[in-house]
Amino acid sequence: MYRDMLVELYDKNIIEKNFNSTVFLENLLLSDHIHPKELEIDKKQNLIESGVHNENIYFIRRGIVSSSLGFMGKGRFLGLDTLVMNDTPLYTIKTIEPCELYVFDKLEVMEYLFSLQEGWLFLYLIEKEERNLLLKNHSFLTLKGLERMEAVLIDLAQDFGIREDDMVILPKSFSKKLIAEYANLSVNTITILIKELKKEHFLKTRTANNLFYIDGSKVPKK
Amino acid sequence: MYRDMLVELYDKNIIEKNFNSTVFLENLLLSDHIHPKELEIDKKQNLIESGVHNENIYFIRRGIVSSSLGFMGKGRFLGLDTLVMNDTPLYTIKTIEPCELYVFDKLEVMEYLFSLQEGWLFLYLIEKEERNLLLKNHSFLTLKGLERMEAVLIDLAQDFGIREDDMVILPKSFSKKLIAEYANLSVNTITILIKELKKEHFLKTRTANNLFYIDGSKVPKK
Structure with missing residues (x-):
């Protein structure tokens, strides 16, 4: 019954090609229901604060930010980890240089994601990417x-x-x-x-x- | 259109109550399509090896295992991180004491998960749990x-x-x-x-x- 889909899900290349941050951004920007804002922000500013609810998802167009996960630059989404469940962030993310960002409304992104049949794969893969980043940084400390x-x-x-x-x-x-x-x-x-x-x-x-x-x-x- | 579902997804308590490891295990054990095996294994044995494809998902019934993420005990699933995409594990998981496990076939678990409309939430939440475990252990090293x-x-x-x-x-x-x-x-x-x-x-x-x-x-x- 699900074999066709399963075979596709089992193909790492297909998934990584179709459900990465770049494709996700393109889709968001093309959607009529999404109203992104552009933001320029100075260095040493908190974008997301540990323990404080935030209503935005960010996408880095230029610049670098730091967090407990490590450094993240151009092409990364920030804040997706608290999209589902709307929980509070576990770590602070701050700019280490002036950044250009897209700012998305969390609820809009959420509605969009769940209007797609396989929207969760974006979340899952981005979550996985972040876990791998953390795993790498963890290995440095050893x-x-x-x-x-x-x-x-x-x-x-x-x-x-x-x-x-x-x-x-x-x-x-x-x-x-x-x-x-x-x-x-x-x-x-x-x-x-x-x-x-x-x-x-x-x-x-x-x-x-x-x-x-x-x-x-x-x-x-x- | 998706508001009802979204409101539920926005409720941390509802999600954590319905999509945790315990509920997932119960569902698996109740399903006719899943054929779990029971395994007793000695200490200091590799269950999952970094870089080596594995065909199983494990559930710890008794005992403790260790990995780069830290220690994991009773009630934890192992191997779910390579379910989607069937990629190779990033870290080795080995028993530190004699363990009792359920062993599930990956493909069976995958088919079951995707037969549920919100099956991905199990994966997502368990992935998140592991990320938080890693984040905690990372903080110790600082x-x-x-x-x-x-x-x-x-x-x-x-x-x-x-x-x-x-x-x-x-x-x-x-x-x-x-x-x-x-x-x-x-x-x-x-x-x-x-x-x-x-x-x-x-x-x-x-x-x-x-x-x-x-x-x-x-x-x-x-």
């Missing part, structure tokens, strides 16, 4: 100082770095302090580790404006 | 030595401890080594922290068989 720092930098470089010649440069919003927080190390420790990583030529000594210049050969392309 | 050890022990005591007079005793499967792994501390560090916690009367000095006896007043009831 590494020791220098290893942890390297793993964190390579990961950030893959997601947010800009390739330039043989280097990958992190956006300037990734300050020592922010990386220290994320890696759960003190700023002092980070400073010592940076020296170490420069000696190993993992980081380039050219660190004008305190930017992180990472040896490009150490950053696998995604 | 604490320093003694604080981390206390938080981990209180949490384990709440989930798996047995109250006896003014103490909460952890099952003997929670060895120093296992807690060290979980807390991401060395066994040496754990040994030092245990001495410290005994001085503070957080742990009782009566530690026959290396059991953890925790001051019951420090363990909030769930």
Whole structure:
């Protein structure tokens, strides 16, 4: 009876092609029942606050935000985890640089999602993506100082770095302090580790404006 | 059109009452199309292996397992995260003590789930539960030595401890080594922290068989 659908559900590629954030955004923007707003917001602003009900779903068009799950950039939805059940967020999400966002009304998104037969797959896959992000960040914390720092930098470089010649440069919003927080190390420790990583030529000594210049050969392309 | 359903979906209590693991298990056991097997398995056995396709869903009837998400005990489903898309597990799940399980065939569970109109809510809620478990364990790693050890022990005591007079005793499967792994501390560090916690009367000095006896007043009831 459900075999056809089941076979499709069993195909990872079909699902990931049809139910990802990009397709979801396109659908939302095309729907007559959805009234997105555009928002530009400065850095260091809370978009979603732990324990505080919020009425919006956000989509990042430009910029980077941070949360207990890690950093999230362009193409990510925020707030979908409290869509069903309308519960309060478990963690705060704040901008670490100026961001451009779409803002959607939660109830509108919800109505739209449930008007689709397989709308829940969007929710489920995005939830899964976030879980995997958290799982990855969790794994960093099980590494020791220098290893942890390297793993964190390579990961950030893959997601947010800009390739330039043989280097990958992190956006300037990734300050020592922010990386220290994320890696759960003190700023002092980070400073010592940076020296170490420069000696190993993992980081380039050219660190004008305190930017992180990472040896490009150490950053696998995604 | 969907308002009625939406209002229900917006009610956290209704959803959590109707779509939790217990209700899901009851439904599975009542269905004619599901053929559960019972399994007794020894400690230190892999139930699910990272990167290896598995054809089963497990339900823990007795015993405790460990994974990157943390420890899971009686009443938990295992393997649902790879049901849709049939992808390979991201982490290994192994028994830390002898376990009694129900074993379900993945495809049978999948067919059953999708024969229900709101079957996806089971998946979604269980996925969410696991994410929250991971989030909690992640937060432990951001604490320093003694604080981390206390938080981990209180949490384990709440989930798996047995109250006896003014103490909460952890099952003997929670060895120093296992807690060290979980807390991401060395066994040496754990040994030092245990001495410290005994001085503070957080742990009782009566530690026959290396059991953890925790001051019951420090363990909030769930």
